[in-house]
Amino acid sequence: MSVKKDDTEMKQTKTETSSAPERSVAPGRKPRKRRANHIDLSVGGRLRQARLLAGASQEEVGTAIGVSFQAVQKYENGENRLSAGRLAAAAKFLGVPMSFFFQDDAEPATAGDTAGFSAKEIELVRYYRAIGSDDMREHLLKLTKIISEQDLSKK
Numbered sequence: 001m002s003v004k005k006d007d008t009e010m011k012q013t014k015t016e017t018s019s020a021p022e023r024s025v026a027p028g029r030k031p032r033k034r035r036a037n038h039i040d041l042s043v044g045g046r047l048r049q050a051r052l053l054a055g056a057s058q059e060e061v062g063t064a065i066g067v068s069f070q071a072v073q074k075y076e077n078g079e080n081r082l083s084a085g086r087l088a089a090a091a092k093f094l095g096v097p098m099s100f101f102f103q104d105d106a107e108p109a110t111a112g113d114t115a116g117f118s119a120k121e122i123e124l125v126r127y128y129r130a131i132g133s134d135d136m137r138e139h140l141l142k143l144t145k146i147i148s149e150q151d152l153s154k155k
Contacts, residue, residue: 039102041078043087046101048076050094052122053129064093 051061051072058069058076065072065086074080082090091098131137 040081043082043101044076044078046103047072047082047090050090050096050100051076053125054094055126056094061090061093065089 047061051058058072062069062072066089067086071080075082075086087101088098091100128137128140131140
């Protein structure tokens with residue numbers, strides 16, 4: 001004997017069984033979106049700081065480590081984690097040691113922060129690093145120190 005269902009029942013049954021497939025998650029666990037932890041934020045902020053100090057664009061860093069500039073943005077914001085291989089490639093390209101990305105801080109560096117450097121300070125450091133002569137660097141450092149000491153004595 002066959003039992004007929006009316007249209008309303010059939011639509012309900014079809015809707016109930018055709019729900020969107022869920023991600024496979026271990027039993028007893030809920031899928032969750034990963035949030036950036038303080039280390040991801042700190043490493044991303046330091047990546048941005050190193051990039052700005054080197055005078056490199058996000059596109060140049062991306063090309064050097066094999067990702068798009070959008071991925072570099074996500075790394076800098078802590079949205080995506082930077083793998084060890086890509087971090088090593090970024091360190092090499094930017095001329096900083098790997099330890100630069102993991103220096104202890106009370107507060108993690110954030111993408112907009114660049115560890116407290118203003119745009120002019122970053123520019124100053126970039127030009128200072130471009131000086132090839134150690135003697136010239138030493139003279140510039142002494143001159144800067146004298147100027148700052150005179151400025152402090154006026155206050």
